[in-house]
Amino acid sequence: MPSAMEIYKLLPKKNCGECKSPTCLAFAMQLANQKVALAACPYVSPEAKATLEESGAPPIKLITFGPAEAPSKLGDETQLFRHDKTFYHPTVLGIIVDDAKGVLAMKAGIESAKSMSFERVGQMVRVDSVAIRHSTGNPADFLESVKLAASSGLSVVLMTEEPKLMAEALSLCAPGKPLLYRATPQNLDEMAAVAKGCGFPLVIGGAASIDELTQLSERAKKAGLADLVLEPVATSANLLLEDMTLVRRAAIRKKLRLLGFPTLSVLGSSNSDEAKAALGIMKYSSVVLMEELPREFVYPLLALRQNIFTDPQVPIQVKAGLYTVGEPNDKSPLLFTTNFSLTYFTVRADIEKSRVPVWLLVVDTDGQSVMTSFAAGKLTPEIVQKAMDTQKVKEKNSRNEIIIPGQVSRMSGKLGELTGMKIFVGPRESSGLPKMLKSLTA
Amino acid sequence: MANEALKEKFQGRIHEVAIGATKEQGGTRRSRIVVGGENGLPFHKFESDAPHMPVIAMDVIDTVRVVPEQLVKSMGPVVKDPVEWAKKCERDWGADLCVLKLQSANPEEENRSVAECESLVREVLKATSLPLVVYGCGVEEKDAKVMEAVSNAGRGERLFLGQAEEKAFKSITAAAMANGHGIVAFSNLDINLAKQMNILLLDFGMKPENIIMDPLLAALGMGLEYSYSVMERLRLGALSGDPVLQMPIITDCSCAWAVPEALEEDQAKGKPELRGVYWETLTAYAAAVAGSDILIMRQPDAVKRVRAALSELAGGA
Numbered sequence: 229m230p231s232a233m234e235i236y237k238l239l240p241k242k243n244c245g246e247c248k249s250p251t252c253l254a255f256a257m258q259l260a261n262q263k264v265a266l267a268a269c270p271y272v273s274p275e276a277k278a279t280l281e282e283s284g285a286p287p288i289k290l291i292t293f294g295p296a297e298a299p300s301k302l303g304d305e306t307q308l309f310r311h312d313k314t315f316y317h318p319t320v321l322g323i324i325v326d327d328a329k330g331v332l333a334m335k336a337g338i339e340s341a342k343s344m345s346f347e348r349v350g351q352m353v354r355v356d357s358v359a360i361r362h363s364t365g366n367p368a369d370f371l372e373s374v375k376l377a378a379s380s381g382l383s384v385v386l387m388t389e390e391p392k393l394m395a396e397a398l399s400l401c402a403p404g405k406p407l408l409y410r411a412t413p414q415n416l417d418e419m420a421a422v423a424k425g426c427g428f429p430l431v432i433g434g435a436a437s438i439d440e441l442t443q444l445s446e447r448a449k450k451a452g453l454a455d456l457v458l459e460p461v462a463t464s465a466n467l468l469l470e471d472m473t474l475v476r477r478a479a480i481r482k483k484l485r486l487l488g489f490p491t492l493s494v495l496g497s498s499n500s501d502e503a504k505a506a507l508g509i510m511k512y513s514s515v516v517l518m519e520e521l522p523r524e525f526v527y528p529l530l531a532l533r534q535n536i537f538t539d540p541q542v543p544i545q546v547k548a549g550l551y552t553v554g555e556p557n558d559k560s561p562l563l564f565t566t567n568f569s570l571t572y573f574t575v576r577a578d579i580e581k582s583r584v585p586v587w588l589l590v591v592d593t594d595g596q597s598v599m600t601s602f603a604a605g606k607l608t609p610e611i612v613q614k615a616m617d618t619q620k621v622k623e624k625n626s627r628n629e630i631i632i633p634g635q636v637s638r639m640s641g642k643l644g645e646l647t648g649m650k651i652f653v654g655p656r657e658s659s660g661l662p663k664m665l666k667s668l669t670a
Numbered sequence: 671m672a673n674e675a676l677k678e679k680f681q682g683r684i685h686e687v688a689i690g691a692t693k694e695q696g697g698t699r700r701s702r703i704v705v706g707g708e709n710g711l712p713f714h715k716f717e718s719d720a721p722h723m724p725v726i727a728m729d730v731i732d733t734v735r736v737v738p739e740q741l742v743k744s745m746g747p748v749v750k751d752p753v754e755w756a757k758k759c760e761r762d763w764g765a766d767l768c769v770l771k772l773q774s775a776n777p778e779e780e781n782r783s784v785a786e787c788e789s790l791v792r793e794v795l796k797a798t799s800l801p802l803v804v805y806g807c808g809v810e811e812k813d814a815k816v817m818e819a820v821s822n823a824g825r826g827e828r829l830f831l832g833q834a835e836e837k838a839f840k841s842i843t844a845a846a847m848a849n850g851h852g853i854v855a856f857s858n859l860d861i862n863l864a865k866q867m868n869i870l871l872l873d874f875g876m877k878p879e880n881i882i883m884d885p886l887l888a889a890l891g892m893g894l895e896y897s898y899s900v901m902e903r904l905r906l907g908a909l910s911g912d913p914v915l916q917m918p919i920i921t922d923c924s925c926a927w928a929v930p931e932a933l934e935e936d937q938a939k940g941k942p943e944l945r946g947v948y949w950e951t952l953t954a955y956a957a958a959v960a961g962s963d964i965l966i967m968r969q970p971d972a973v974k975r976v977r978a979a980l981s982e983l984a985g986g987a
């Protein structure tokens with residue numbers, strides 16, 4: 229956002245008060261603090277309006293594609309390093325299916341992409357997108373697969389450099405707002421016309437350097453396109469790192485509008501591509517498209533994405549409270565743990581393996597793990613006792629015993645005193661819980 | 671805009687630190703490994719120089735107790751014998767360094783004696799020629815004695831001893847200084863603690879070129895994001911000129927094998943053996959991208975993948 233003085237210079241300076249601010253300067257100050265909208269002044273010139281809107285826009289434009297129920301959101305990032313604030317929009321992961329392999333293989337590829345969906349620490353993580361590519365195969369297979377992809381629930385990327393085929397393909401999946409891949413220096417004018425006609429975002433790429441990519445972006449802008457995705461060179465990992473870094477710096481540090489768009493990397497399926505996919509997640513790729521990959525790799529890759537895009541200020545956490553696993557009664561075992569998502573879901577999964585119904589008291593530790601919160605004084609016997617009172621644990625459970633995490637065995641004495649309960653020190657790792665629970669209730 | 675305008679120059683540079691000593695240098699190692707020396711962000715070769723690639727140190731543990739079953743299977747029976755394990759790291763698995771972890775010295779576990787630990791170090795030194803890092807069991811009183819013995823056993827070899835912690839660094843640092851070894855400075859996911867640890871060591875008389883720092887790597891899915899950001903901040907601090915942060919970074923990526931998700935049975939996530947390999951691979955790769963100079967790793971396939979990925983990232987392939 230520009231400063232109050234920069235805004236003031238562009239205002240009509242009538243001081244008429246119609247904006248409900250006494251003077252233009254006061255209005256400018258309110259605007260700079262984002263307290264009012266520019267539209268409140270009836271007299272701003274269209275030029276001033278354009279200038280202000282442009283300079284107030286985020287350094288990297290937010291681009292959305294995919295179905296309205298599960299859109300893929302790209303860009304709108306403001307940082308080079310996550311610790312400076314956070315990264316907002318997790319890299320969209322897509323699987324490429326290619327018509328060179330025939331329609332059956334493409335269909336299988338789409339199904340496989342759909343199946344790469346997992347729950348991890350209480351969130352859904354998944355392959356978000358499927359990219360249908362026309363290369364050397366039959367255009368009919370390509371179009372057939374586009375139709376299939378359109379009903380997959382995934383966001384769709386259409387990959388062909390032939391404008392006519394693109395136009396045909398997008399008519400088959402238009403309600404799902406596909407991403408169009410791509411315009412190159414060779415086909416830009418025709419492809420821009422297609423994109424303009426449908427209003428869907430367009431990838432621009434095939435440029436040999438960042439300078440050339442900038443020129444391409446300028447041509448696209450002149451052609452009237454506002455929603456672009458940039459594809460810098462990614463032929464090797466070191467080039468990917470260099471170009472992604474420079475593009476991100478240009479957008480954020482230099483406010484270079486022509487490079488202020490999300491980015492995309494197209495990869496293959498070799499070990500080297502796997503590493504590049506991880507690099508893309510860490511270093512500024514908004515979209516990573518890969519050829520089919522083993523699920524043994526996809527799951528940890530999704531975990532990496534979740535880690536990198538976690539807000540550094542706020543750990544992923546669950547609500548504190550008294551949870552049930554299975555259908556416990558007043559004689560079922562009672563355990564406690566912390567409200568750090570990773571801790572809670574790990575412990576819960578291990579309890580479920582035992583098939584023993586239990587009460588699980590989740591103590592509010594500001595989303596920290598057992599040892600971290602214990603070391604930080606956020607998991608004390610007093611805090612546990614208070615949580616028991618607030619949750620009225622004793623009203624629901626008459627066993628008068630509590631199982632505590634093995635790593636905080638040191639709190640048993642004090643906790644026993646405070647609650648009058650018998651303390652059972654559990655295993656250090658919750659993986660030992662099934663055995664313990666079964667023996668307890670045997 | 672020309673690329674030049676987007677490039678970044680830093681005034682700081684990471685110290686070069688050498689591990690191991692060859693015959694000419696008074697030891698018996700086949701080569702000396704040098705890390706550090708970079709004056710830019712990791713792999714930012716387009717705007718800085720990095721004379722040394724990150725290296726891979728493979729760990730050898732003196733007790734199979736802590737090695738997950740699946741690893742015992744995929745790495746073979748050698749993991750039951752630390753000397754054979756170390757030989758394998760050198761001859762078959764292409765490690766740059768070896769990290770010997772004397773965990774069985776722990777009084778609450780096997781409680782192996784100081785003499786036994788010392789003789790194991792001697793044997794490993796005799797049977798292999800990789801530069802060696804030796805970690806104690808983490809119990810201060812015991813490590814004080816173990817490390818003194820290790821230091822003497824490795825005289826001339828320029829070992830690195832670990833780990834110096836804020837509340838327990840004097841005896842281990844004295845042991846390192848006594849025979850010209852280096853030290854691994856541990857801190858807990860906190861840039862101020864890392865800095866504090868280095869200051870303590872420098873005040874104690876340790877030279878900066880004898881220190882590498884371990885800011886604690888949390889594995890993928892276990893808080894990797896904290897470690898990633900701590901390392902980025904440490905590196906940015908060092909490059910912008912803070913002399914007490916200009917030490918190379920070492921991270922223990924073998925922690926990936928302790929993550930339940932890496933090895934759990936779940937068909938939807940594929941085979942656990944392979945998933946585990948990827949888990950360690952991605953943990954290590956992320957550590958390198960964030961600024962780690964020495965990656966401690968365990969599984970040979972993961973080592974191979976990481977080595978290839980890093981060489982491409984450094985512009986080598």
Ligand code: B12
Nearest residue numbers: 543565571596597598599600604633654657658860888893
């Ligand atoms: C990530 C991390 C952090 C993150 C926090 C992440 C978070 N949201 O909690 C950050 C960087 C913020 C952090 C900070 C600190 N940390 Co910290 N941190 C870690 C780390 C690397 C991983 C913790 C983790 O997520 N574990 C995973 C979860 C799932 O484990 P968990 O909650 O313990 O649950 C397991 C068991 O306890 C058990 N379990 C859980 N509940 C239950 C319930 C029952 C009934 C049973 C039977 C079992 C059970 O099963 C679970 C799965 O096995 C560990 C080291 C490590 N590798 O473990 C250090 C560690 C926990 N941290 C430690 C310390 C000292 C700190 C700090 C005090 C240091 C500092 N820098 O000031 C601060 C405190 C924070 C503060 N002041 O607010 C120490 C604790 C030392 C000790 N023994 O007391 C550790 C062990 C590191 C070390 N080796 O020194 N930390």
Ligand code: SF4
Nearest residue numbers: 243244245247252269
């Ligand atoms: S309405 Fe416009 S011209 Fe009138 S005071 Fe407000 S800003 Fe100034």
